[in-house]
Amino acid sequence: MSKTDYDVIVIGGGSTGTAVVRDSAMRGLKTLLLERDDIASATVGTCAGMISSGFKYYNEPEFMDMCTDEVMHLRKIARHIVMKLPILFPVLDFSEISSGGVSKGMEEYAKRVERRGVPPFLILAPEVALELEPMLHPDVVASGYIEEFFIDPFRLSVLQAMDAKKHGADVYTYSEVTDLTVVEKEGIGVSYHNRLTGQIETVKGKVVINAAGPWAHKIAKLAGANLDLRLTKGSHIILDRRIVNVGITTRAVDRRWVYMYPHENTTLIGTTDLPTWENPDELVASHDEIEYLFKSFEWIVPSVREARIIRTMVGVRPMIPTWKVPEDEVSRSFEVVDHEPQGVSGLISFTGGKLVVCRRMAQDAVDLACEKLGKGLDCRTHIEPLPGMEGDVDILGLSEEHSISQHALERMRIRRGTEVQEILNLVREYPEWRSSMCTCEPVIEAEIRYAIRNEFPHTLNDLRRRLRLGTGPCQGTFCTFKAAAILAEELELNGEDYQLEIMDFLSERWKGKRPPMRGEQLAQEELVQGVYACVANLDQTMNELDYDLKPWEEVS
Amino acid sequence: MTEEEDYDHIMGVLREERITPYNEDELETVLSIGHCINCGLCLQHCPVVAGVGVERFSGPRSIAVELSRSPPEFWATGDKVFLCTGCGTCREVCPKNVEVPEIVNMIRARIFEHRPDLVPQELHSVDKTLLEHGLAFAPWEDLEDKAESRDMRLERLNLPFYPNRVKERAEVLFYPGCQAEERAQEVREAGKVVLEAFDVDYTLLGDFNCCGLPAILLGDDKTARELAKHLKEKVGALGTKKIVTTCAGCTSNLSYLSERDGWDIPVYHTLEYLIEEIGIESLTEKLTQSEDTQSVTVHSPCHLIRHMSRQLAEYAAQIIEAMPNAEYTESNLHDSCCGGGGMVGYHSPDVAQGVVEENLRAIERTGVSRVVAPCPLCTAHIEEMLFRTGSSVEVDDLTVFIAQRLPKKE
Amino acid sequence: MDLDTDVLVIGGGMAGLAAGIRSQERGANTTLIRKGQSATSYSSGAIDVSGYLPGGSQQLLSAREGIEAITSLYPLHPYSILGFGSADNDDVPGLAIERVGQAVEWLTKHLKSTPAQLYGGIDSNLEGITLVGTKKPTALLQQTIWPGEFAVDDEGVMLFLGIKGVSDLNPKIASKTFLDNQARTGEPPHKVGNASLDIAPFGHGYNLSTTNIARWLDREENLVTFIEQVKKKAEQFGATYVALPPILGLEENLKNQKALQEATGASVFELLAFPPSVPSFRLQRGLERVFIEKGGHLLIGHEAEPCGIESSKITEVLARSPRRKVEITTRSVVLASGKYIGGGLAATVEGLRETVFGLMTVTDEFRESGKTRPQRLTNVVSLSPESHSLFGCGLSVDQFLRPVNPDGDATAENLFAAGSILAGYSYAMEKCGLGVALATGHYAGETAAANATGGGV
Known part of the structure; x- marks a missing residue:
């Protein structure tokens, strides 16, 4: 088998694509991941990170079962990046609880709580709800209460990719697939544009798994296959700080479910759901979407507009192509599409899916790939832990030993679990790398260097996904020039590229x-x-250097 | 599950996830953090950072931005947040006036509740005293010893002892604060001398209790609220119209409590009472010549100037300047911490020392013979710190310094 | 608490302090209140007067050239307003240049005896070198930031000298960037070096700030070891220029610079730094010191309570501190409360407002902005010479710097505005922030004092 021949080539480095490459590599298949940008740079990078129990999907009991299984698997294999969050469903009128399928939801939810180790759907008296969350409207008459689990979607995707590499897979980011050529009985030739070198390169895969999310239909088309997707735009507002103690979910102006979750040092409000045909790279949140979310929450959290808004984020969901039904009636499950009946053998695509089932989606797709390859290999992704789970981390002890603040270490542990030790080894060698580089949270220089050396980032944006650099309230005001300098040093960029x-x-x-x-x-x-303009004079850089307009800058 | 069981379960989950719901009166502070634009001006001006470096104390910006991060991580800030002296410089230089001092107290309260093991032991001892005695210091075991100590101090300062007055419906409640009540008793007596000199209708508390500031500073929110409640009841029962205190911390905390808990009674520091209620003219008339000319500088307590108003430093200067033979010289660091702020000295004396060093140097540079401070706690700290450096500058509480220059009754 | 004053200045940045010092000099008792520090405390150590024309990419050779062009092209730019003068003035550029020039000389004179001593003027722009290795045009630099002239055939070596644990300057990347930019423009010097010093004021070489080092260098006993280290590195690289982060001292920087230059024989200077920087600390403190020396009353920690304007004159302003209130009676008011950082302007989704008196706000094109969604005043590209209208919004004023109402009349006869609260310019893009603040503050101080003491502008 030549170096450029693979058993499985995965296209797309989101949560699903990275789960696929991990699964495939763990089964011993020679696997390659091609991602046009960076790991988790599109849909999964704009989600709230909830690994849902499937409460809203009471009409799909089998899918709810699957969600429950997957929550338990993720808690086992990625315990260090999973956390629990109580969620309130406060109402101003009892009819909100008794209608709209909520009771059916409660019933289905209750059937599965024992396995997740949480109580059934509780209904709280208003004073209890207000004690939990003083920001609620004082006139709430009752509140539902459930418990859900959340995962860091960036870390999950990166860890899956890292683990795949550990099992022998190749992971190429900034590699955009430009052509697929089906070679009868041999597989599929894949051409991709290496965005770092500018070269077009070609590899061959016996099976190609298309996990390109909102671009999946375009990838399928390259091979002459047809894939229908229902694409919708979902926007979030990100508020500064945790303005709520616990999660809150409510009905939006149009009766859809919307939520507000404390997340890291922010609060997320989401989401909208609008049919879209735009290039996902060009999308930005609209004024209407922002108002839709505020208006929907104002009833239940009256002071929501007083909080500071940091930013918005926009993603595109690739849903199962069910048409002429409202969004919430479209199945949230997924389909693994075998393109063989269309005459394109060796190509497998996904439609639909949720973060919570990304591992299961991978399992089903790789099962199919194995069948095509004629190999009976078992999936182990739900048994083997992801990197960083080798035990507890003694923050107080390590803080003392390495003279790093407890908080810096605790933040590092939340991102990396036992991998913290690797960073501390760097600190031992370079004591000055203890310096904190970010003003929103104490990310130390050693962790930045470690991430650059081991987690294949090529830009500051890639570093952001791995370290949360630039995601706090100041949005990179004070870390950008420092982190860019470290990146420039490590990647040996020239002065112009640094700017x-x-x-x-x-x-x-x-x-x-x-x-x-x-x-x-x-x-x-x-x-x-x-x-950056007044002091660094970089506003003039636009004209002096070769700055490429970004897709969303070009369209307007 | 019954309703109680549900409730217990939920509270258990919150405990497990280390989430402490914000109290309603904390919400404003929480929102105030949202104004922080991370500029770091506070870091540049923070006296603790200047004294011991960012590595030891990560500074106000870090507290506002990083440390106030999600509730589950409050505990991880235990090695930093107890080193804040609460001087309020950060809030004052902040273009957005972010309430960092209040945030510090909130974080301390959460650590105290969830991880008491991370609260410095010395602060637990103070907390124990507060719980046992309702005072910041263990009271004298023998009241005769206490009186003897008081009389010795008064004799040295040439101040009289007036019998204690406790009565209902007096115009003014004189609240000396724990330090003056139990330790610097001369300040308590000086306060009385000042009020008597202007025939103010005043009363003391029959049964003194702490205003709760030490409890707030060490994070015991529950005890702080208890003490505030007791005090409110006692003040209410006495039915006075105004409160006057000689302590900077008490002035600021009582002003805060009066507003938060709806006491509806204005709180004055002696300085304010003299300038605003008595008037500088009446005061000047009564001020007598002391034996020799004194060159004086004033130390301005953080709790007066930054937690209340900088005008109060000017009041102090105005009063000294009105004294017939006192020469006033301003220290360029008159507004910097005495070393006693935030209870830091209890557990990290090296940090307190680091903070006060520049201040002491500035006092020496003025060349004065005496430094006075309108607060018995500041006075005690500066005295101790100056003594350690072998300085010859003498230290007095400002109320004492004033009382010495007022006519005494027979 | 009550106060009585001739002139009340709201805001303590460059504009407010220039107004306060000037007003006090003109014989008016002046009280200045400020809540926190302002955008002036974020300055880099450069006093920009005019570096680029609005939207332009051509670096201006002098501030004089800039003001001249601005007054003919942008009639409502604050510099143009300074040139209006009386109705019979037919030389707007001339008067504008005169007023700005006077203010610049005046400031230079006042700061001469402070650590913020300045170098430069409006006749020739200087190029300041920044921490990231870029350059920017500016009229004046603090003395310790001035690298000296580069000869056209300069064969010298510029050494970027960082300090381990001070993350603001990455000497390796800054020197690379500087060199690449020099190569592109062909300007000297063409040789660079980079190195780092080991200084541990608190016993460790990490998590240090420029302020930490500056305070450390203010103590004479630390200078000897520092000079030794710098000298060693300078010799090693044959450096003729030594670029340091701004650490030379909060108080003793001038003395320290001299000592370092003598020891190394090189030009030793500080790089322009990002906010908040040691030089901004020196500037802020220097200005405050001058104001107090002139007899001004500086009341820190007090914020003007929002109030409406009910008559043609403002006679009373309520100032609030954390737990007290002060009633201030005044004859003139200078509003120098800044833009969004200072808090003079604020915006909701509904539109922009002025925060103290509720004055009319306008866009950079002088359309009312009270009902304009802020997002509509932005461009899609974050950093470009186009800047964003948002940063040109503010107050529209008459020739005496009095904010006007929609009819174009002064809102109150004794209210003057100065600094970044004024509309019609983007300081970050034009590189003119402290220049506009200084010149408008200086003039507002004069008119406010005249109004308070002589009765009318």
């Missing part, structure tokens, strides 16, 4: 900050302009 790296990162942040621009974020933005 462009700063520009690129600020552009990407601005994309999300601009739509809801108001309040204190104006002061933050004045400061950004003060640093």
Whole structure:
């Protein structure tokens, strides 16, 4: 088998694609992942991270069962990046609980709680709800209560990719598939544009698994196959700080479910759901979407508009192509599509799916691939833990031993579990790398260097996904130039590329900050302009250097 | 499951996930953090950072931005958050006036509740005293010893002892604070001398209790609220119209409590009472010549100038300048911490020392013979710190310094 | 608590302090209140007057050239307003240049005896070198930031000297960036080096700030070891220029710079830094010191309570501190409360408002912005010479710097505005922030004082 021949080539490095490459590699298949951008850079990078019990999907009991299984698997294989969150469903009128399928949901939910180790759907008295969450409207008459689990979607995807590499897979990011050629009985030739070198390269896979999410139909088309997708745009508002103690879910203006979750040091409000045919790279949140979310939450959290908005984020969901039904009646399950009946053998695609079932989607697809390859190999992704789960981390002891603040270590542990030790080894060698580089959370230089050396980032944006750099309230005001310098050092960038790296990162942040621009974020933005335009004079860089407009900048 | 069981379960989950729901009166502070734009001006001006570096104390920005991070991680800030002296410089320089001092208290309260093991032991001892005695310091075992100590102090300062007055419906409640009540008793007596000199209708508390500031600073929110409640009841029972205190911390905390808990009674520091109620003219008329000319500088307590108003530093200067033979010189660091703030000295004396060093140098540079402070706690700290450096500068509480220059009754 | 004053200045940045010092000099008792520090505390150590024309990409050779062009092209730019003068003035550029020039000289004179001592003027723009290795045009630099002139055939070596644990300057990347930019423009010097010093004021070489080092260098006893280290590195690289992060001292920077230059024979200077920087600390403190020396009353920690304007004159302003209130009676008011950082302007989704008196706000094109969604005042590209209208929004003023109402009349006869609260310019893009603040503050101080003491502008 030549170096460029693979058993399985996976296209797309989201949660599903990385789960597929991990599964395939763990079964001993020679596997390659091709991602056009970075790991978790599209749909999964814009989700809230909930690994849902499937409460809303009471009409799909089998899918609910699957969700429950998967929550338990993830808690086993990725315990260090999973956390529990109580969620309230406060109502101003009892009819909200007694109608709209909620009771059916309660019933189905209750059937599966024991396995997840949580109580059934509880109904709380208003005073209890207000004690839990003083931000609620004082006139709430009752509140539902459930418990859900959340995972860090970036870390999950990166860890799956890292684990796949550990099992022998090749993972190429910034490799955009440009052509698929079906070679009868041999497999599929895959051409891709290596965005780092500018070269077109070709590899061959006996089976190609198309996990390209909202681009999956385009990938299928390259091979002459047909894939229908129902694509919808979902936007979130990200507020500064945890303005709520626990999660809150409510009915939106149009009766859809919307939620507000404390997440890291922010609060997420989401989501919208709008049919879309746009290029996902060009999408930004609209004023209407922002107002839709605020209006929907104002009834239940009256002061929601007083909080500071950091930014918005937008993703595109690739749903199962069920048409002429409202969004919430479309199955949230997934389908593994074998394109062989269409005459394209060796190509497998996905439609639909949720973060919670990404591992299971991979399992089903790789099972099918094995069948095509004629190999009976068993899936082990639900048994083997992901990197970083080798035990407990003694923060107090390590803090003492390495003179790093408890908080910096605790944040590191939340991202990396036992991998913390690797970073501490670096610190032993380079004591000055203890310096904190970020003002929103204490990310130390050693962790940045470690991530650059081991987790294949090529840009500051890639580092952001791995370290949460630039995701806090200041949105990179103070870490961008420092982190870019470290990246430039490690990747040996020249001075011009260093300046462009700063520009690129600020552009990407601005994309999300601009739509809801108001309040204190104006002061933050004045400061950004003060640093990068007024002092660094980088606003003039646009003309002097070769700055490429980004897709969303080009369209307007 | 019954309703109680549901409730217990939920509270158990919150405990497990280390989520402490914000109280309603904390919400404003929580939202205030949202104004932080991470600029770090506070870091540049923080006296603790200047004294011991960012590595030891990560500074106000870190507290506002990082440490106030999600509730489950409050505990991980235990090695930093107890090192804040609460001086309020951060809030004052902040373009957005982010309430960092209040945030510090909130975080401490959460650590105290969820991880008491991370609260410095010395603070637990203070907490024990507060719980047992309702005072920041263990009271004298023998009241005769206490009186003897008081009389010795008064004799040295040439101040009289007036009998204690406790009565209902007096105009003013004089609240000396724990330090003046139990330790620097001369300040308590000086306060009385000042009030008597202007024939103020005043009363003391029959049964003194702490205002709760130490409990707030060490994170025992429950005890702080208990103490505030007791005090409110006692003040209410006495039916006074105003409160006057000689302590900077008490002034600021009582002002806060009066507003938060609806006491509906204004709180004055002696300085404010003299300037705003008595008037500088009446005060000047009564001030007598002391034996020799004194060159004086004033130390401005953080709790007066930054937690209340900078005008109060000007009041102090105005009063010294009105004294017939006192020469006032301003120290350029008159507004920097005495080393006693935030109860840091209890558990990390090296940090307290680091914070106060520049202040002491600035006092020496003025060349004065005496530094006065409108707060018995600041006075005690500066005295101790100066003594350690072998300085010859003498230290007095400002109320004592004023009382010494007022006519005494027979 | 009550206070009585001739002139009340709201805001303590460059504009407010320039107004306060000037007003006090003109014989008016002046009280300045400020809530926190302001955008001036975020400055880099450069006093920009005019670096680029609005939207332009051509670096201006002098501030004089910039003001001249601005006054003819942008009639409502604050510099143009300074040039209006009386109705019979037919030389707007001339008067504008005169007023800005006077203010610049005045500031230079006042700061001469402070650590923020300045170098430069409006006749020739300087190029400041920044922490990331880029350059920017500016009118004045703090003395310790001025690298000296580069000869056209300069064969010298510029050494970027970092400090281990001070993450603001990455000397390797800054020197690379500087060199790449020099190569592109062909300007000297063409040789660079980079190195780091080991200084551990608290016994460790990590998590240090420039302020930590500056404070450390303010103590004479630490200078000797520091000079030794710098000298060793300078010799090793044959450096003729030594670029440091801004650490030379909060108080003793001038003395320290001199000592370092003598020891190394090189030009030793500080790089322009991002906010908040040691030089901004020096500038802020320097200005406050001058104001107090002139007899001004500086009331820190007090914020003006929002209030409406009910008559043609403002006679009373309520100031609030954390737990007290002060009633201030005044004859003139200078509003120098800044933009979004200072809090002079604020915006909701509904539109922009002025936060103290509820004055009319306008866009950079002088359309009312009270009902404009802020997002509509932005461009899709974050950083570009186009900037964003949002940062050109503010107050529209008459020739005496009095904010006007929709009819174009002064909102109150004794209210003057200065600094970044004014509409019509983007300081970050034009590189003119402290220049506009200084010149408008200086003029507002004069008119406010005249109004308070002589009765009318």
